[in-house]
Amino acid sequence: MTPIATTADLRESGLSPREILRHCTPTGPWQRLLPGVVLQKPSPPSRLDRLRAVLFFAGLDSVITGADALTRQGATVPLPRHIHVLAGRNTRRAHPGILIERTNRPPGVVHRHGLRLAAPARAALDMARRETNPRAVVTILDAVVDARLCSPDELREELELGSRRGSALVRQALRHLYPRGASMPITPI
Known part of the structure; x- marks a missing residue:
């Protein structure tokens, strides 16, 4: 409970x-x-308590995205102070420490630890689009691919479906890290 x-x-x-x-x-x-x-x-x-509280606060259709969603699904990325959440277009709530991003394109949802989390590709791009440091963008993309949460193609597909706002560094990093047609290295498990 x-x-x-x-x-x-x-x-x-x-x-x-x-x-x-x-x-x-x-x-x-x-x-x-x-x-x-x-x-x-x-x-x-705990951070988990805070995440659950944010979902209650932001509403029934809200979904945790960004670093917290990636961490809860197995990627290793640094956690910021704020909690990034996606909510419906009609959400009008705000609070310090919570980054509420209104969207009319809800993400795929992954359920973990009693939380609604954005699917890995969406969570990674939501996090990466807010970065201004190219190395940080590369770190985020590498983290989700290395953790086998999604493929470069899934990242590209999500990038094409989503907002173009803040996507220039992400597009550049994807082209550099994972050129189309290049084979992915297989790491032993």
Whole structure:
């Protein structure tokens, strides 16, 4: 059972707003992570707790993308301070520490650890498109291909389907790292 709950769910279970507030005081057993989202334990939230809270906060159609989605699926990439989430076009929420990107092209979803994660190619490109350092872009693309989460062709396909905004460095890195027609090296497992 996840220790994350919305205040609406807690009220529906029979707790009054006053009781919820009392549980979330500095000396109480719970803590408010985000507006309308409560962690039902006194210990500091883990990254997983934070990811779950962000999904509650951003809405039912939201999906974790970028570094957190890649890390949860097995790639080794650095985690930024913020959590990158994709949400529907009508989402109007915002909060420090959360990068909410509105999209009208929802990604394929992978379910892990009770989370909705963007498919690897989409998550990698969402992360890489925000980079201004060419080496960081190469590191991201290499990480997902090396972890066998997706192929260079899947990255190219996702790049063609997605927004062109921020894609110049990604296109350049893909052409350089994985030229079309070149055979992929096979690494022993």
